[in-house]
Amino acid sequence: MYENTTHLSFFPDKRGLHPASNPSIFLRMGLFEKKFTIVVACKANITRSAYLHGYMEQYLKENYPYARKKIRIKSAGVRARRGSSANSVVKHVARIHGFSLKTHRSDPFTKKLVKEADVILVMEQWQKEELLERYPKAGDKIFRMMEYLWHDDPADIRDIPDPTGQNTNDFEEFIEVAHAEVERIFRELGREGII
Template identity: 35%
Template sequence: MINRILVVCTGNICRSPTAAHLLREALLGCDIAIGSAGLGALIGQPIDGAALATLECHGHRPQLHRARQLTAELAQEADLILTMEQGQVQGVIQRIPEVRGKIFLLGKWQGELEIPDPYRQGPEAFEHSYGLIERAVASWAGRLLLRR
């Protein structure tokens, strides 16, 4: 049974907080704890302004976010770890090899799709990443809800 999901990206200020928020909404009422972290987190920083604006443009009001670094404890507590890129899967495995069996791409169900980092790019890049994250989250949520 999956009770804890950890979403991982690089800085933990754009993609992973966006995906974590969308997963929380998609799995509302399922009692699944969803968090996020970064491999090179900008520790303590809020969600990027452009990522927040993109979420708000789509009618979302995410909870307060502060970036945090991926730790062995966070990874070990999670039942499922979702990353944005294959390199991040490898980065997690290199740091915390014992969690190998529970790491997948967020875009797994879209043909192992990687979600590009929009950081320091224009609104179009954030919108593109948001669309990919939204579709990937919907696929995961559908599968997770079937298992409950």
Template identity: 30%
Template sequence: MDQTKRQLTLLFVCTGNTCRSPMAQTIARTLLEEQGRKGIQVLSAGTFAWKESPASLQARQVMLAQGLNLEDHRATTITEAQLQQADIILTMTQNQKELLLEMATDDTTRAKIFTLREFTGDSGDIADPFGQDETVYYQCYKELQASIANAINRIQM
């Protein structure tokens, strides 16, 4: 095996980087670890994040109930450099995808941007649970888990 092989970077993007994308990041990292897959770096960012905001309380509670930890997460806003450096960029909604397509400065970057569901061959958005109760966050978690499992299976390394 070539030890110089570059790591693949998977970037999840939502709006505030306090609910869906950090949940997606943690789910993806966990699934990759469970599958023994190495060489994939998983990151998250938001289109309009309040820098250094923690994950929402409900997101932390739902993830903790699944044995996953978001306590150390701090929100970051997406940058053009992150778009260029990522190999696959998955948004939660079509609107977020369109915003990133406008932000991207070249066709190579634009070609890496998909909605999560589009990447897996499905359609529709992952609804934002922000400000709702844990039941809605749990439903979001289940949707993310299913879509991310499919997405990871599509990534060949």
């Protein structure tokens, strides 16, 4: 864990000790703190996961500002093509809720992203199954969003349907569920001591 410390040997602590001789210095310096990485995912990474990515970052900023150094949010699509913009309706909805998806570009899943993730939150059961088939070793970190840290009746866990191309009511329902889930998940992460 401490093998590669030669590049830090010119940073002695107050007693003149090099960090390599006192590993706890690394912890105080924050060099071994890994951010807890949440990947939100949907089919194409242009509507649900795009919105949730932006909203989670905004929610952290407003409600847990100290946790932004502890948590990293990413998003991807189970069947995404790289580089697509967010859905125009969801961009508009994001602006209404105080954040922008103007620079969002879709990303597909990669082995690297799966390895980086501490948890992967998908919208639908088929997405979970597809990712488990592609990345079987990641089975302990892939959840439908509503089942992650869920403590109530398992019968209440459901998919979060795709509102793309649907009417305004479908988008409103998605936003209501998305906001409630983000609030619940961050509250539970707080209870778990992650934030």
